[in-house]
Amino acid sequence: MTIEDQLRERLRKVEALHFGATSAGEREAASAAADRLRAKLDEAARSxxxxxxxxxxxGVDAPRRPRCARVEVLNLTRGRRP
Incomplete structure (x- = not known):
């Protein structure tokens, strides 16, 4: 898990705390924490x-038509086996 993934997960949890907060103080604290996490996420994305x-x-020399090569190697004609 990258640093950005960890920050996004923490931000998601803090935003859930913000929306589930019952008092104004909890909402303010969660909002401030979310702002700090967004700033860290922006900094991580820039760096x-x-x-x-x-x-x-x-550069790979792959056979273009493997079926034709197989026919030539086995000396087969189309639709018939020797």
Missing amino acids: DPPVEMKFGCD
Whole structure:
């Protein structure tokens, strides 16, 4: 679990506390904690930007038509076996 995932989970819990609070003091404390967590989450997102990755098979020499290669190796004709 990454740091951002942990912060999001904590933020979700604090927001649940905020909406379930029975007194004004609890709501204010939860709101302040949520603001701090949002600031940490923004800071984490800025310091560790997402990495864009590209995968490909440019250098791999894979057979294009394996069925045709098999026919040539076995010396078969289409639809008939020797």
